Amino acid sequence: LDNSELVILRNGRIATLQAGAAGLGIIEGGAVVFARGRIVYVGPERDLPLGALVGGEVVDLEGRWVTPGLIDCHTHIVHGGNRAREFEMRLQGATYEEIARAGGGIVSSVKATNALSVEALVQTALPRLDTLLSEGITTVEIKSGYGLSIEGELKMLRAARALEQVRPVRIVTSWLAAHATPVEYKGRNGDYIAEVVIPGLKRAQAEALVDAVDGFCEGIAFSPAEIAQVFDVARELGLPVKLHAEQLSNLGGAKLAASYGALSADHLEYLDEEGVAAMAEAGTVAVLLPGAFYAIHETRKPPVAALRAAGVPMAIATDCNPGTSPLTSLLLTMNMSATLFGLTVEECIAGSTREAARALGLLSETGTIEAGKSADLAIWDVESLAELVYRFGFNPLHSHVFKGQRIAS
Numbered sequence: 193l194d195n196s197e198l199v200i201l202r203n204g205r206i207a208t209l210q211a212g213a214a215g216l217g218i219i220e221g222g223a224v225v226f227a228r229g230r231i232v233y234v235g236p237e238r239d240l241p242l243g244a245l246v247g248g249e250v251v252d253l254e255g256r257w258v259t260p261g262l263i264d265c266h267t268h269i270v271h272g273g274n275r276a277r278e279f280e281m282r283l284q285g286a287t288y289e290e291i292a293r294a295g296g297g298i299v300s301s302v303k304a305t306n307a308l309s310v311e312a313l314v315q316t317a318l319p320r321l322d323t324l325l326s327e328g329i330t331t332v333e334i335k336s337g338y339g340l341s342i343e344g345e346l347k348m349l350r351a352a353r354a355l356e357q358v359r360p361v362r363i364v365t366s367w368l369a370a371h372a373t374p375v376e377y378k379g380r381n382g383d384y385i386a387e388v389v390i391p392g393l394k395r396a397q398a399e400a401l402v403d404a405v406d407g408f409c410e411g412i413a414f415s416p417a418e419i420a421q422v423f424d425v426a427r428e429l430g431l432p433v434k435l436h437a438e439q440l441s442n443l444g445g446a447k448l449a450a451s452y453g454a455l456s457a458d459h460l461e462y463l464d465e466e467g468v469a470a471m472a473e474a475g476t477v478a479v480l481l482p483g484a485f486y487a488i489h490e491t492r493k494p495p496v497a498a499l500r501a502a503g504v505p506m507a508i509a510t511d512c513n514p515g516t517s518p519l520t521s522l523l524l525t526m527n528m529s530a531t532l533f534g535l536t537v538e539e540c541i542a543g544s545t546r547e548a549a550r551a552l553g554l555l556s557e558t559g560t561i562e563a564g565k566s567a568d569l570a571i572w573d574v575e576s577l578a579e580l581v582y583r584f585g586f587n588p589l590h591s592h593v594f595k596g597q598r599i600a601s
């Protein structure tokens with residue numbers, strides 16, 4: 193390593209989010225040193241052998257706060273069209289389920305998505321991705337789920353992979369063909385799973401398009417038994433799983449996910465004690481999605497106190513999708529997680545960094561500020577980190593770093 197490759201960020205207040213450290217693992221008067229995209233040192237500046245770093249580029253943070261780069265671990269940002277019309281229907285009293293059963297909902301986004309090419313899907317996703325990245329996000333998970341055919345689902349994941357080539361971001365993809373049953377398979381979930389979901393997943397794996405397998409376990413979507421068929425194949429392929437579970441009812445989806453050692457179970461408004469215990473036992477992360485809770489006028493809140501007491505890791509995410517959460521701000525998601533779900537400031541910050549990395553199986557790579565990990569950092573113009581959660585509709589990002597690449601705001 194040549195010193196000229198070193199970047200030394202000094203005079204900062206570093207929230208390392210290191211597991212095991214008290215609170216946010218804060219280092220006052222701290223420094224972060226990185227080279228070739230990897231963190232080589234984080235700690236008190238006074239412990240830095242500055243003499244040994246001569247030749248490196250020194251950057252004075254002027255006392256600013258530094259967190260790990262933010263992570264949005266649950267999005268559907270690749271999709272065509274929008275569902276503003278359904279938004280108006282919900283304002284007039286229609287429920288999400290009524291709209292779905294009447295042929296709207298996910299199925300209506302399918303038509304708009306399948307009408308677009310990979311390149312058009314990339315172009316329509318970019319404004320949403322750029323808005324997320326403007327808040328210091330360095331990793332985004334993107335699901336399929338609006339193609340509902342083998343080619344349509346593969347096309348969505350190709351678009352997701354293409355986004356990583358045109359922006360400074362790590363993209364993780366999830367196969368969500370088990371999101372809804374397309375009209376041509378109405379009433380034939382089993383056939384859809386056998387003829388589209390599973391063969392498509394094998395194609396996605398063969399083309400290195402998929403990192404994890406997801407599903408929508410709900411009365412208007414797929415039963416635990418149907419999800420299990422998909423998860424069995426994910427296990428054969430060596431792919432981790434995650435699940436939209438207990439969003440509108442309790443089918444035992446979280447318990448099923450935990451039985452497969454799922455990375456995460458997401459939504460969880462209707463999660464019960466049995467599901468909490470199963471997740472705690474399996475180490476499955478609870479991903480809380482306040483945007484969907486808010487947008488569909490849900491009233492039942494996820495059992496945060498029970499999750500906290502059981503030691504279930506909690507992440508938060510935008511769930512950015514055209515139907516239930518057209519939300520493109522992880523900072524607003526933090527505020528909603530605190531105000532609507534009762535998370536603490538520390539839980540909101542951990543939930544959009546360390547725990548979000550855990551929900552993606554990426555904790556060895558990012559999500560905390562530690563030597564050896566990717567140099568993914570967010571630098572903030574705030575007096576205290578509580579301001580990241582307290583404000584809403586305000587973005588105090590000063591600049592951020594992705595794999596050692598420094599990006600001005």
Ligand SMILES: O=C(O)CC[C@@H]1NC(=O)NC1=O
Nearest residue numbers: 297298408436484513515516
């Ligand atoms: O309505 C949509 O377009 C997706 C909704 C989204 N998907 C899911 O499984 N739950 C949700 O809230």
Ligand SMILES: [Fe+3]
Nearest residue numbers: 268436511513
């Ligand atoms: Fe979702």
